[in-house]
Amino acid sequence: MEMILDPKTQMLVALGAAVAAKCQACFSTLYSTAEKVDATDSEIRAVVALAHMVTEKSQGFMAAFVEEATDGRVPAANEGEETEGGCGCG
16 A cells, blocks of 8 residues: 555654544554654644534534424434443544
8 A cells, every 4th residue: 555644744643543533542552653644733723723614514404404304303412422431443
């Protein structure tokens, strides 16, 4: 497989994806090795903020879809509500 993205960019994308997936174990593991690719706190803050923006928008769109698809019979989960047990990847 050809490596198109440099290791630092890969790490930053992975950190953002972990935040978007709400995977604490993934974020912790990645963050603990981020300094090996010279990822700065400023860069990590930027990808975390971007991931939060993306997930907020997508959560709103999904909530509206659930409401519409069920003709309002099944309300979407409240914002910020976690499913029991978390993501299960830790």
